[in-house]
Amino acid sequence: MGILRKCALAGTAIVVPALAGPAAVNAAELLFLAEDVPAGLNYDGPAAAIPTSQTGMVNLMEPLFGYATAAPNEDGVIVPDFSTFEGRLVDTWSYDEATLTWTLNLRQGVMGCGGATFNADDVIYTFERAKSVSGAAPIGWFLSNVASIDGFTPDVFGDEAARALGDEVQRIDDYTVTIRQSEPNALFLPVLTIFGLHIFDAELMQANATEDDPWSHDYTNNVGVPSFGPYCLESWAKDDEIVFTANPDYYRGAPAIERVVMKRVPQSSNRVVILRTGQAQLVQKLTPREFDSLREASGITVAGVSGNENLFVHMNFDVPPFNDPLVREAVARAMPYDQIIQAGYFGQAERWAGVVPSSYPGFVAPADHQYDTDTDAAAALLEEAGYPGGAGLEAFEDAFQLTYVAEKETTLGPIVTAIQSSLRQAGFPVTLNPIPQTQYGDRQLVQRDLPFAINDQEKPIGVDAGYAVQLFFVSPEAGGLNNMVNYRNPDVDGLWAEARVEPDQAARDALLAEIQTTLMDDIAWLPVVEYRTQWAYSDRLQGMQWHPDNSIRFFDLSYAE
Amino acid sequence: MLLRYVTKRLLIGLVQLVVLTVAVFFLIRLLPADPISRFVGLNPSEEAYAQAERSLGLDRPVHVQLLHYLGLAPSQGTGLLQGDLGDSWVSGSPIAQEIGTFLPVTLELITISFFVAFLIAVPVGMLSATRPGGAADRGVFVYSLFAGSQPEFWWGLLFVYLFFFVLGVAPAPLGLLSPMTSEPAVITGFITIDSLLAGRLDVFLEALHHLMLPVATLVFILSGPIIKMVRQNMVRALQSDFVLYARCAGLPARRIAFYALRAAMAPSMTLIGILYGFMLGGAVLVESVFSLGGLGQYAIRSILAFDYPAIQGVVLVITAISLSVYLLLDILHAMIDPRVAY
Numbered sequence: 001m002g003i004l005r006k007c008a009l010a011g012t013a014i015v016v017p018a019l020a021g022p023a024a025v026n027a028a029e030l031l032f033l034a035e036d037v038p039a040g041l042n043y044d045g046p047a048a049a050i051p052t053s054q055t056g057m058v059n060l061m062e063p064l065f066g067y068a069t070a071a072p073n074e075d076g077v078i079v080p081d082f083s084t085f086e087g088r089l090v091d092t093w094s095y096d097e098a099t100l101t102w103t104l105n106l107r108q109g110v111m112g113c114g115g116a117t118f119n120a121d122d123v124i125y126t127f128e129r130a131k132s133v134s135g136a137a138p139i140g141w142f143l144s145n146v147a148s149i150d151g152f153t154p155d156v157f158g159d160e161a162a163r164a165l166g167d168e169v170q171r172i173d174d175y176t177v178t179i180r181q182s183e184p185n186a187l188f189l190p191v192l193t194i195f196g197l198h199i200f201d202a203e204l205m206q207a208n209a210t211e212d213d214p215w216s217h218d219y220t221n222n223v224g225v226p227s228f229g230p231y232c233l234e235s236w237a238k239d240d241e242i243v244f245t246a247n248p249d250y251y252r253g254a255p256a257i258e259r260v261v262m263k264r265v266p267q268s269s270n271r272v273v274i275l276r277t278g279q280a281q282l283v284q285k286l287t288p289r290e291f292d293s294l295r296e297a298s299g300i301t302v303a304g305v306s307g308n309e310n311l312f313v314h315m316n317f318d319v320p321p322f323n324d325p326l327v328r329e330a331v332a333r334a335m336p337y338d339q340i341i342q343a344g345y346f347g348q349a350e351r352w353a354g355v356v357p358s359s360y361p362g363f364v365a366p367a368d369h370q371y372d373t374d375t376d377a378a379a380a381l382l383e384e385a386g387y388p389g390g391a392g393l394e395a396f397e398d399a400f401q402l403t404y405v406a407e408k409e410t411t412l413g414p415i416v417t418a419i420q421s422s423l424r425q426a427g428f429p430v431t432l433n434p435i436p437q438t439q440y441g442d443r444q445l446v447q448r449d450l451p452f453a454i455n456d457q458e459k460p461i462g463v464d465a466g467y468a469v470q471l472f473f474v475s476p477e478a479g480g481l482n483n484m485v486n487y488r489n490p491d492v493d494g495l496w497a498e499a500r501v502e503p504d505q506a507a508r509d510a511l512l513a514e515i516q517t518t519l520m521d522d523i524a525w526l527p528v529v530e531y532r533t534q535w536a537y538s539d540r541l542q543g544m545q546w547h548p549d550n551s552i553r554f555f556d557l558s559y560a561e
Numbered sequence: 562m563l564l565r566y567v568t569k570r571l572l573i574g575l576v577q578l579v580v581l582t583v584a585v586f587f588l589i590r591l592l593p594a595d596p597i598s599r600f601v602g603l604n605p606s607e608e609a610y611a612q613a614e615r616s617l618g619l620d621r622p623v624h625v626q627l628l629h630y631l632g633l634a635p636s637q638g639t640g641l642l643q644g645d646l647g648d649s650w651v652s653g654s655p656i657a658q659e660i661g662t663f664l665p666v667t668l669e670l671i672t673i674s675f676f677v678a679f680l681i682a683v684p685v686g687m688l689s690a691t692r693p694g695g696a697a698d699r700g701v702f703v704y705s706l707f708a709g710s711q712p713e714f715w716w717g718l719l720f721v722y723l724f725f726f727v728l729g730v731a732p733a734p735l736g737l738l739s740p741m742t743s744e745p746a747v748i749t750g751f752i753t754i755d756s757l758l759a760g761r762l763d764v765f766l767e768a769l770h771h772l773m774l775p776v777a778t779l780v781f782i783l784s785g786p787i788i789k790m791v792r793q794n795m796v797r798a799l800q801s802d803f804v805l806y807a808r809c810a811g812l813p814a815r816r817i818a819f820y821a822l823r824a825a826m827a828p829s830m831t832l833i834g835i836l837y838g839f840m841l842g843g844a845v846l847v848e849s850v851f852s853l854g855g856l857g858q859y860a861i862r863s864i865l866a867f868d869y870p871a872i873q874g875v876v877l878v879i880t881a882i883s884l885s886v887y888l889l890l891d892i893l894h895a896m897i898d899p900r901v902a903y
Contacts, residue, residue, distance in 0.1 A: 029741070031740055031741075039651050039652040040652055040653055042653070045653050046599070046600060046649075046650055046651060046652065046653050047651060047652055047653070049599065049600075050651075133612060135616075136600050136612075136613055136616040136617070136650075136653070137600040137601065137609070137612075137613060138609065138612060142606075142609065154606065154608045157608040157609075157611065157612055158608075217653070218653065221652065221653030221654065222652070222653060222654050237662070237854075238652055238654065238659070238662075239662075239663070239854040239858070239859065239862070240736060240854045241736075241740055261740040261741065263735055263736070263740045263852070264736075264852060264854070265734070265735065265852045266849045266852060266858070267718070267734070267849060267850055267852070269718060270718075270721060270733075270734045270850065270852065273721060273722065273725065273726050273733075273734075274733045274734070274735065276726070277725075277726065277729075277733065279733050279735075280733075407865065436594070436865050437865060437866075438594050438596065438598065438599055438865060438866055438867045439592075439593055439594035439867075441594075441598040441599060442594040442595040442596075442597075442598035443594070444598075445598045445601060446595055446597065446598045446601070446610065447595070481606065
């Protein structure tokens with residue numbers, strides 16, 4: 001090795017004599033390696049669903065509300081206290097039940113990166129833009145609709161006049177805004193914490209508007225997003241890197257880390273290697289095996305949180321034999337839960353005992369509706385369903401193609417193999433069907449024709465059991481949004497109709513608990529595990545905090561002295 | 562004569578481009594997924610679907626979409642004829658601008674790699690052919706077994722581990738420059754050229770340093786077939802009548818070798834041309850390992866996201882470059898081989 005090293009060093013010295021190595025990162029800088037960089041900074045634009053785009057938005061923009069923080073977890077990661085809202089751009093607020101109106105007293109003296117001062121005009125502009133549904137993916141409108149803000153109905157898509165903002169969001173004075181709901185809805189405050197309603201700097205947005213693009217979608221898709229967040233955009237090269245610099249005027253105090261370079265390194269193994277050399281200080285989206293390999297590495301901390309990432313089995317109620325409750329339960333009993341936790345996640349996951357993230361308010365785990373691995377019970381259920389030893393299931397071979405996202409082969413490969421092996425042993429003719437992410441998304445969200453699949457990418461960004469229920473389990477006719485398994489239960493629809501407008505929190509929680517028990521009884525989804533959201537970083541870095549969108553806020557971080 | 566030949570080839574190339582453009586336009590619409598799902602992930606309502614469909618222009622009949630894409634429907638906006646490749650459905654950015662960013666990275670990588678591979682492969686192939694069974698020949702045999710037995714990304718990862726992580730003589734695989742380096746202004750898009758134009762020798766040297774491992778990886782892979790091709794053609798040429806005649810005429814061995822090499826170069830150049838066209842998109846794994854945002858990575862991202870305009874743009878650009886390379890090769894071929902007539 002010594003000779004090789006000498007030769008290599010000599011070669012390098014000849015070719016690049018001026019280079020001693022990569023530039024060192026100074027104490028106030030952070031090099032963050034990610035699987036990608038933001039593809040867009042427009043939450044109503046085409047890149048809004050991409051997690052790294054959301055990371056860009058949440059570090060440059062500011063919400064009206066946020067959550068208070070709770071004590072750090074066992075890994076030292078600070079987690080939110082979902083029961084307590086904090087005003088961010090809102091200073092104080094009140095709610096009038098009689099008129100369903102929220103009065104928001106806005107924070108004064110908040111400065112944006114462009115030098116603009118935050119006031120009511122920025123809030124009005126943000127809701128006007130959301131209601132214009134002018135972007136490719138109108139998330140702002142969607143969240144306003146979910147929160148029952150008056151006038152944000154589907155009518156806006158067909159009727160141009162309905163797109164104008166009326167008095168439902170009203171400017172009272174420079175620092176007071178009122179927002180009226182169409183019905184009582186507990187999702188109002190949770191929704192206003194989500195990136196899809198963060199506040200724009202109206203002045204700069206309007207300065208970058210054009211006749212063809214009055215809402216500055218091109219600008220936010222490609223150039224930047226003016227707001228009042230903790231960081232300002234220094235430079236942005238799509239598919240390469242984005243550089244943030246601290247906003248010195250940030251109202252919560254200037255960020256401790258003055259400059260953050262978020263660099264795209266597509267190979268997770270390279271992110272590991274670069275972190276280990278100390279040239280980068282923070283990495284994300286490694287495989288469970290890679291996180292595990294870093295746990296003992298010197299100078300590196302691996303930390304995580306059981307937040308809202310999970311894995312479940314998707315069985316389509318419209319596709320036989322998954323319309324048979326006995327078959328569904330047999331699959332549940334044949335599932336190798338412990339093997340998945342150990343082989344798939346290296347122990348960094350726990351059994352998921354419900355269908356809502358267990359960290360969310362309102363989560364329940366019905367004790368008498370849990371399905372442990374029991375192959376004898378699975379065989380008995382199959383026999384009861386008319387398929388003794390799996391005989392007769394060969395007629396449903398297409399339905400038993402276990403579909404998963406091909407791009408996630410490294411993570412999901414060992415898991416689907418374990419499931420296939422366990423289910424075949426029980427008599428199910430399971431085959432594997434990896435397909436591209438976009439095709440998976442199309443079949444799951446639009447066609448809704450995936451018979452049997454494994455899914456690790458559904459995390460309700462609205463932190464509320466009711467939001468999750470409405471998103472995934474309510475039938476489309478009753479206002480369901482993303483019912484990918486075509487689950488229809490009039491009882492659940494009816495209970496949700498009550499819970500949605502129930503103003504009393506305890507009564508609402510009771511209704512949501514009943515819904516969750518029914519969902520577990522019907523095995524609407526087959527919950528498998530909740531896996532930890534993890535990061536690996538320099539042990540000098542402190543303040544790591546988890547947020548429900550799983551995007552890191554650089555403002556939370558600082559270096560230990 | 563040459564001008565007529567080049568004009569004829571350019572016209573044929575243009576027809577090929579048009580046919581391919583139309584074929585790709587229809588073929589990608591046969592892909593088994595609807596790109597709209599990406600837009601409605603958080604909001605899969607019918608209204609949102611219709612909105613996304615409208616925003617992508619997919620609500621119009623296919624022939625109208627084609628006319629718009631080709632630039633033959635002025636009422637729908639600009640298209641190819643006006644030099645507009647459309648906007649990406651992933652990022653919203655103009656495709657021409659994105660390709661203009663990614664293409665130079667790939668061209669820089671593969672051009673340098675081919676240049677180095679050529680410099681190594683031709684003398685090694687010659688040596689191997691002129692002394693069959695000699696050390697060089699045996700070395701080539703072992704190397705071709707070795708290099709060809711593993712894919713390029715495996716070699717790339719191995720090189721990163723060895724030269725960056727273990728030996729510390731190569732930079733981290735973080736693209737063409739360290740993230741903390743301030744880049745020179747973009748003039749041509751080629752970092753080595755732009756840095757020199759800006760008088761930034763430090764950046765030029767850093768870019769070379771960062772290119773060291775990806776180029777070494779590609780050279781390691783590309784040299785094998787080029788050496789083999791040069792060697793085989795040299796062996797064949799050395800056995801030909803004109804070499805026998807040259808030997809009988811008492812010409813010096815070096816001159817004979819030069820004649821044989823000239824005869825061997827024509828098919829070797831053809832191989833290099835084909836490989837060059839292939840590597841425009843085929844360097845994707847090396848680009849990925851070394852975090853180089855090149856055209857291959859852009860193509861893969863576009864395909865996985867069913868980003869129709871970007872896929873069409875990439876195919877068009879790769880085809881145009883490949884056709885230009887083939888044309889250039891034909892001209893070189895004629896210069897090397899006097900038997901070729903236009």
